[in-house]
Amino acid sequence: EIVLTQSPGTLSLSPGERATLSCRASQSVSSNYLAWYQQKGGQAPRLLIYGASSRATGIPDRFSGSGSGTDFTLTISRLEPEDFAVYYCQQYHHYDTSPLTFGGGTKVEIK
């Protein structure tokens, strides 16, 4: 199975700052089937980015995704108070024993 490693584990930033989150895969992610989710305490995750760089419906343009192969990045251009949360990456690789895996998450906290 493809293992996704997210870094850093915790990111301490102030509102208005830029956040850069990394997701590294143990092998190439097919067709860039890589997604990013945001999760706030006690809530279900929310899809932000799919296909590595496409924003989901209703997601503000301060969120952007980039990368290919094994290295992917989620960037939040200017942090709003509601952006402090945990972020997960997720990949899908059809021809794998466990075709879908999540990263361990990055917590973005207020500095």
Place this chain on the structure above:
Amino acid sequence: QVQLVQSGAEVKKPGASVKVSCKVSGYTLTELSMHWVRQAPGKGLEWMGGFDPEDGETIYAQKFQGRVTMTEDTSTDTAYMELSSLRSEDTAVYYCARDGVAPGIYFDSWGQGTLVTVSS
């Protein structure tokens, strides 16, 4: 707009089984590909299985094979996830989630989650 409403919290003893439901509204279940994801307390997300459009069948994470069964009742638009031989490590919030329409598998709608507690 799809809505996924899950059944309520459950408390089970080790060795028992649990069946969680996920009622779909806004669409019919036949229009959707449903998956299940769980989250242990204070931990990350873990995919359990769901419908793979490339194979046209339900697939399970290797970790859960033999212990999980995912079914659907199209007459009531309800999806089910049953997990057997429960152990304390299965204590988690279980989510149903819909695969979106873009290529690949991504979850653009989620249920509210069902807490399953396994305790003697």
